[in-house]
Amino acid sequence: MPEFAPLKNDLILRAARGEKVERPPVWVMRQAGRYLPQYHVVKAGNDFFACCRNPELASAITIQPIDHYDGYLDAAIIFSDILVIPQAMGMKVHILDKIGPHFPDPLREPSELETKLTKEVDVLKELDWAFKSITETRLKLNGRVPLLGFCGGPWTLMVYMIEGGGTKLFRYAKTWLYAHPEASHELLSRITDVAVEFLAQQVVAGAQMLQVFESWAGELGPKEFKEFSLPYLRIISSRFRKRLVELGITEHIPLTIFAKGAWYALDWLADSGYDVVSLDWLFDPKEAMKIANGRVVLQGNLDPGTIYGSKEVITKKTEEMITDFGGGKQGYIVNLGHGTQPFFDPENLGWFLKEVHRVGSA
Template sequence: MSQSQFAPLQNDLILRAARGQPVERPPVWVMRQAGRYLPEYHVVKGSNNFFVCCRDENLASAITIQPVDHYDGILDAAIIFSDILVIPQAMGMAVDILDKIGPHFPDPLRVPDDLKKLTVDVDVKKELDWAFKSITATRLKLNGRVPLLGFCGGPWTLMVYMIEGGGTKLFRYAKTWLYLYPEATHQLLQRITDVAIEFLAQQVVAGAQMLQVFESWAGELGPNEFKEFSLPYLIQIITGLRKRLLELGITDHIPVTCFPKGAMYALDWLADTDYDVVSLDWTIDPKEAVKIANGRVVLQGNLDPGIIYGSDEVISKKVEQMIAGFGGGKQGYIVNLGHGTQPFMDPAKLGHFMKECHRFGSA
């Protein structure tokens, strides 16, 4: 898709902020902003399976744009409606989303010999063609209103799902791989990383204007383990992506965010990488994060999503504290929650959060 066929951006606030430029107010978006908490999502989804919605460009684009319409003039970005588990699918694994249970892999990887089940040379453009079509369709329908974000899962996080077979509280099988099969672990992480780089690059070709890497299970690794099993592959992704984009003829700087949920000890290390933005969960004080980052990287976050269940007064107070902690939000900062929205959240409360970010950010 030629970038010239897309409409000019009317709101580039998040892109300027992600590049470290001064902005008139902090840009606002939230993780999982398109989804189950919005009544209109259920109307569009109907009885369709989750992955059917992801793979249908009309459904995916409609769901992606819903929060932009719902919070018209308040949201500063759209993020494509998809899932981090599409990479394991592209690698040959079956994945279902079970109602009230979540992700389910019928045939997980339990021993190193199971690596034979995976596709050796993944044709990313072929296997994830539907994802790229959804991004292009959505970018066209947005018509320049706000930038469109693409994303992928971090290698360690995807490895956990592929080995555990779904969500877990014990990480029994994934930790077994780390400490019993370290060589096979690195082999699997490398294969995931290689697919992730191409997947992100092709999302940009399709029309994504900013990207995020979700290392959602980072907090299950101690600092030493993060340095061995996560950080090297996260670095490979950003360096490999920059190189691949140039090979594809894309010379514009595409901002990329890394979100190491639960591993705020890694902020200092990630600030020394080529990531433009590090997203923070709610376990770190904004002022401490600003001190650690020391201008090396833009920060994103970090309101506890649970605060959305509070009163308007509490939400306003917490927003004010957060933005003040990040220095007022006029440079080096993007507003977000410390994780994604939840199905039970009141859309009006989330809207109040966003509006308050505008008010305090422009003060």
């Protein structure tokens, strides 16, 4: 592991460990990306994944919001995508302009597990560029804020790999669950294996905190979530810790789970081995605090749409949220309830960050 500069701001790491802090830390999902005009300058016609695979470009894009909102963000998150795991497993993925991710040859039949996927994935080789991006970014940050890494949750990645892109009906993924449950579990298990190694190697490369994005969790009912998502999320958290020890890393690396839409699962997630549970905006903060009952740190959960409102509305909603999460001095990290959107006014997002500092420091 390279020699990295000491951290000047470790607020989010202390908060994630459950320590009392002077104010709640804040970062936002997808904080590096299309809503910032300088992103388009750096991207300069490059394909999305070409930017991800170029450590120079990825690090520049990752650091853009840290520079733009100088002093107001408490973490950087590496510019990448959850779909790099399917790519490492042998699948082709493209990001189509104004459409999103597209798999030209998705999995449709269980027999294709053997013909379309790599059986033994060499994570260090296949995702070498991702680790180089993390190391370069951590070096360039020079200790300003911690660097976050991430991966997609197994169920979420399974959806994309089977549907071939975004979907409203989940026709093919649900066919697998209900018509081919054994094959579904095999696929989920194989994704989980890659996710564990990918997360661990991100830490080796320099990531200081990690998040698992189970973005399609809310498309499963409670029973299905307990069968097809939760077990694999628990495997990730437990095996990740063991893998770090094998790699000689004894430092506790905070691990966050974001199971979007799975409001029924908070109690289970609080006992699933994660340090932080990130919440979407469908949660009532006070109820979430009661359910979590100090077992985990909570993160979230401002409706991203709030950023389209006036500064007065952003202030009001930010004040309400931090108050409802107990004031934010312990057990809480401020975030949006989902990622930023391309149409955000950067000034409005900046106003939100400044209000978090004002309210959280009171």
